[in-house]
């Protein structure tokens with residue numbers, strides 16, 4: 141009885157979360173414009189031809205840019221947040237609580253208001269219309285929350301582990317590398333997912349800081365594309381390209397989760 | 408007068424799934440044991456021989472997986488979630504409890520790593536089993552205080568779990584079991600962190616009193632199963648279960664020594680050849696223990 | 699000797715501490731400060747503007763809408779996220795659980811643009827949801843998307859962001875020692891008691907921090923409401939961020955300090971509440 145109840149909740153939640161993805165898939169398979177609603181499409185009208193048209197030059201550029209920006213951002217964020225949380229949780233110094241508060245309160249400022257200082261900063265370093273500029277702004281946007289999570293993780297690892305590592309003769313950085321990082325692995329993965337997704341899905345920075353398609357990321361490029369096509373005539377190919385991008389992100393995370401899953405397999 | 412068995416284990420068979428080999432291996436096979444009311448059973452064996460597994464089976468964390476059950480959904484569930492296979496029956500006071508959940512089994516267990524709730528303080532930890540039973544707060548407080556006094560942790564009642572020592576944690580875990588007053592008490596190396604003297608005192612105060620119902624309110628039947636590596640525990644054991652692990656197949660053989668008219672169970676231990684103990688050494692220890 | 703040791707320690711600390719702090723100062727602290735200065739710059743002027751705006755029904759509406767939106771989305775997200783995390787935690791690991799994990803995570807990996815498009819396709823008058831409602835419950839063919847813009851924005855936002863809650867809670871659920879749950883079973887805790895007395899207190903700290911983060915994030919959320927609005931081609935739904943954006947758009951960058959100023963009191967209020975909550979976390983955990 142309990143099992144059936146759980147099963148029902150599970151299935152309805154799965155449906156809720158999968159539903160728009162399914163809509164996207166059907167839309168990308170339809171050969172006609174989807175004005176009439178998806179339920180009116182018959183099975184014989186489904187086609188995969190839209191997927192073949194996806195890999196145009198523009199789309200490839202957008203995809204490549206997005207991958208580069210979000211992977212670099214994630215890498216930077218992980219390194220820096222590990223360093224920060226290590227120094228905060230493992231060394232004693234005055235006022236260290238306030239760093240946390242600063243991080244959190246930085247997160248409070250709505251990104252809209254940061255657009256102007258950022259554009260001045262990027263202009264000063266001649267980084268407008270470049271991927272580096274996007275990486276920097278994305279890093280600035282994701283770093284506070286990621287670092288905050290990381291500090292929480294490092295706090296939860298007992299200092300007994302450091303002590304036993306030190307007794308075994310490991311140096312400070314060996315302890316960090318061999319003991320703390322493996323212990324915080326789930327946290328690191330969670331943070332990498334978070335920062336990757338935030339920069340992968342970012343619209344506003346790309347919208348404000350680059351006007352050339354060569355330096356735009358996918359979400360923004362798609363939005364431009366959609367605005368230029370208000371009557372949804374290109375809907376199927378549009379849906380197909382979104383479908384592919386979402387699927388790539390999903391597969392990446394599936395792989396990540398699968399790798400932790402294997403490490404932490406318990407009954 | 409012949410006592411009825413309070414706990415009967417019949418044909419217990421447990422297999423675990425080995426992640427590296429991707430197959431099941433047998434750990435316990437055809438294990439039979441019956442324990443009478445008021446008995447103290449000591450369990451010894453090599454590390455990894457399946458002592459904890461046996462206690463888990465009695466407590467109900469390992470349930471029988473009935474593969475012959477002809478039910479489609481059940482089979483799928485079995486396929487999905489089992490990292491072990493188990494068959495056999497557990498009877499408590501004659502009732503078959505093999506498919507009963509742990510909370511309904513009337514069994515208490517002090518775990519090897521005495522897992523305590525670290526979000527509560529000592530007092531709330533002790534009170535937890537009573538709170539689950541829905542007993543009112545005044546009675547809980549009275550019982551908790553009396554048990555804490557018996558175990559010598561009265562002054563720690565308001566401490567957090569992270570602030571007390573290993574031995575004190577162990578005593579809190581034991582206290583939880585005493586407050587629950589189960590028919591069958593399972594101790595998994597429960598006294599291993601205590602010093603020699605304290606162990607002796609507690610053994611007398613806790614286990615023997617527990618079995619003889621001295622301070623208990625109800626006069627139910629009791630039995631204690633006790634995993635130990637301490638020789639002293641064998642002196643008071645009515646039965647000794649010895650596991651011997653086979654290094655290659657990982658299956659454990661077992662042997663049970665009973666105390667009878669002529670000899671105590673511990674005296675047989677020497678002849679079993681499983682533990683190389685000199686009898687006279689043993690006797691000396693025993694004599695020291697007696698007064 | 700002691701001094702050398704001290705120097706060694708200090709250098710290690712600095713190696714770890716300097717790079718992230720420099721990053722914070724350059725990329726986060728200075729721009730934030732810049733914004734704050736901008737807010738204060740012509741504060742007298744800004745206050746006049748705000749007072750003037752108070753008569754603008756859109757502005758008052760946008761504040762009201764923002765609070766409503768934040769309250770609803772955060773509550774629903776937390777409920778759904780906790781439920782999913784609990785489900786994933788109680789469903790035993792098996793070879794399908796990775797797919798379930800992926801499906802639950804999916805909405806978070808969908809860019810806002812795509813999410814809005816995909817939902818609005820099914821919330822339109824000809825869309826799938828209206829069709830199902832008409833077919834099974836004989837409810838009129840609404841364009842839900844147009845009639846109930848706030849409601850559909852809330853649905854989309856909840857869908858988009860509940861995986862955040864779910865992932866955070868699941869990691870903290872998985873950190874609960876397995877034996878603790880077993881131990882509670884031995885102590886006689888039923889299923890719901892286990893959740894109430896063991897699982898909930900063990901995840902309380904994470905839960906509170908997630909709630910704080912979610913409130914802040916949803917309150918300043920710009921892209922989803924904005925995209926929902928322009929898809930609808932009406933200005934019926936105005937939240938505070940979209941209102942500010944429209945101000946920037948209409949009157950150019952010059953009034954940004956005024957719009958920043960409009961945000962400023964709210965930022966202060968939220969700052970104090972969040973620090974208050976953060977301080978309470980430590981106390982809550984200690985008790």
Ligand SMILES: Nc1ncnc2c1ncn2[C@@H]1O[C@H](COP(=O)(O)OP(=O)(O)OP(=O)(O)O)[C@@H](O)[C@H]1O
Pocket residue numbers: 407423424425434452453454455456457458459460461490519
């Ligand atoms: N869930 C499990 N899955 C697979 N193998 C397991 C599992 N639990 C225990 N085992 C294996 O079963 C064997 C017996 O374990 P058990 O914990 O019962 O030993 P034990 O006799 O209590 O040892 P110790 O004295 O060290 O506590 C061990 O080799 C262990 O690796």
Ligand SMILES: [Mg+2]
Pocket residue numbers: 458459460519595
């Ligand atoms: Mg054991």
